[in-house]
Amino acid sequence: MRSLGPVLTVLVAILAIWYVGAVLMNARWAEDQAQRAHKTLTTSELVIQTMEQKRPVLPAPHQVAVALWQGVFAVSPTSKRSxxxxxxxxxxxxxxxxxxxxxxxxxxxxxxxxxxxxxxxxxxxxxxxxxxxxxxxxxxxxxxxxxxxxxxxxxxxxxxxxxxxxxxxxxxxxxxxxxxxxxxxxxxxxxxxxxxxxxxxxxxxxxxxxxxxxxxxxxxxxxxxxxxxxxxxxxxxxxxxxxxxxxxxxxxxxxxxxxxxxxxxxxxxxxxxxxxxxxxxxxxxxx
Missing domain, CATH: 1.10.3720.10 (MetI-like)
Structure with missing residues (x-):
């Protein structure tokens, strides 16, 4: 159990940095879309939109996790999509x-x-x-x-x-x-x-x-x-x-x-x- 502590700490730190990077790198597209629609995004709306893009510059960890689930468990192992x-x-x-x-x-x-x-x-x-x-x-x-x-x-x-x-x-x-x-x-x-x-x-x-x-x-x-x-x-x-x-x-x-x-x-x-x-x-x- 003691050995899991440092591993989990590093994992949490990586995920936190990853999420921050996803927000920063995907924010430009979300802001451009808001400007075209003549809207002003709040901080929470901006963060949410950076996490939901279909073609993000940097996908959020949960988006990659969903893609892994769909590619590994949701289809047959013999499928060309697997x-x-x-x-x-x-x-x-x-x-x-x-x-x-x-x-x-x-x-x-x-x-x-x-x-x-x-x-x-x-x-x-x-x-x-x-x-x-x-x-x-x-x-x-x-x-x-x-x-x-x-x-x-x-x-x-x-x-x-x-x-x-x-x-x-x-x-x-x-x-x-x-x-x-x-x-x-x-x-x-x-x-x-x-x-x-x-x-x-x-x-x-x-x-x-x-x-x-x-x-x-x-x-x-x-x-x-x-x-x-x-x-x-x-x-x-x-x-x-x-x-x-x-x-x-x-x-x-x-x-x-x-x-x-x-x-x-x-x-x-x-x-x-x-x-x-x-x-x-x-x-x-x-x-």
């Missing part, structure tokens, strides 16, 4: 891209730790790849894959993997190199080979770094999937809902989609955190 349906489309590509990115990141990290030439050549390119804006490279990836007949889930998963592999590379390289010289020398006195040193020392030592990097990679994978849905003309997925909302000025829909995306990202991080806790406890690294 945020659950669109969330699953995005999540499926995210999970596939996350697996691709994680596998690529681990393999690259192992290669860089055990091969100096690979370390000197691959790491600079890995860093440079993250300086390219994903909104610029995503259309190119989609066009190239489309030209060879690859469409659907795979292009979005590749874009997702492109963003998610880098945190895994950095985390695993740091983790695999975390054992100090004394620990490595101790294994050598036991006549342990390179493979045994890897599985008995380097890999277990890298687990805390690995799971931390996975949490970052999961969030990045979700961002990559949503960005990958924007230039494809997709009709399903959170990116498609964002795009349609921007076309028709449906700011409430946009904010509802953003909340769903945030919940998905938080859910992925929580799942990874649960797996981390169980794994590290079994390895004796946590109590």
């Amino acid at each position: 945020l659950v349906y669109h969330g699953w489309v995005t999540l499926s590509a995210t999970l596939l891209g996350f697996v691709f990115g994680t596998a690529a990141g681990v393999l690259l990290a192992v290669g860089m730790v055990y091969n100096r030439a690979m370390d000197m050549s691959v790491m600079p390119w890995a860093i440079a790849s993250q300086t390219i804006p994903i909104v610029a490279i995503a259309p190119m990836i989609i066009v190239v894959l489309y030209s060879i007949g690859i469409t659907g889930l795979i292009p979005k998963a590749i874009i997702s993997a492109y963003l998610s592999f880098f945190p895994v590379v950095v985390g695993m390289v740091k983790g695999l190199r975390s054992p100090d010289a004394m620990q490595i020398d101790l294994l050598k006195t036991y006549n342990a080979g390179g493979v045994q040193t890897f599985w008995k020392l380097r890999m277990p030592s890298s687990m805390p770094y690995f799971f931390t990097s996975l949490k970052v990679a999961a969030a990045a994978a979700l961002v990559g999937t949503i960005v990958g849905e924007l230039p494809t003309g997709a009709v399903a997925g959170l990116g498609a809902r964002l795009l349609s909302g921007s076309y028709y000025g449906q700011t409430i829909q946009i904010w509802a989609v953003l909340v769903v995306a945030a919940v998905l990202a938080a859910g992925l991080v929580m799942v990874i955190g649960g797996v981390q806790s169980v794994t590290l406890k079994r390895m004796g690294m946590e109590r």
Whole structure:
């Protein structure tokens, strides 16, 4: 219960700031409408009107909550109007891209730790790849894959993997190199080979770094999937809902989609955190 106090305090503060921002940003439209009707709004009337606009600049929290209820609970999960349906489309590509990115990141990290030439050549390119804006490279990836007949889930998963592999590379390289010289020398006195040193020392030592990097990679994978849905003309997925909302000025829909995306990202991080806790406890690294 004590831990809920700070969380609720922050939540109340965010909601209060959000409501104030909604009033300030939506007031201009309400005042313009009143002037056209030759009316003068009182403060209470102004506040009420800023909370009831169909296309507000900044939707009020209760408007977003209503949109979430209508998109999640008021329609069938298989309906094209359901945020659950669109969330699953995005999540499926995210999970596939996350697996691709994680596998690529681990393999690259192992290669860089055990091969100096690979370390000197691959790491600079890995860093440079993250300086390219994903909104610029995503259309190119989609066009190239489309030209060879690859469409659907795979292009979005590749874009997702492109963003998610880098945190895994950095985390695993740091983790695999975390054992100090004394620990490595101790294994050598036991006549342990390179493979045994890897599985008995380097890999277990890298687990805390690995799971931390996975949490970052999961969030990045979700961002990559949503960005990958924007230039494809997709009709399903959170990116498609964002795009349609921007076309028709449906700011409430946009904010509802953003909340769903945030919940998905938080859910992925929580799942990874649960797996981390169980794994590290079994390895004796946590109590």
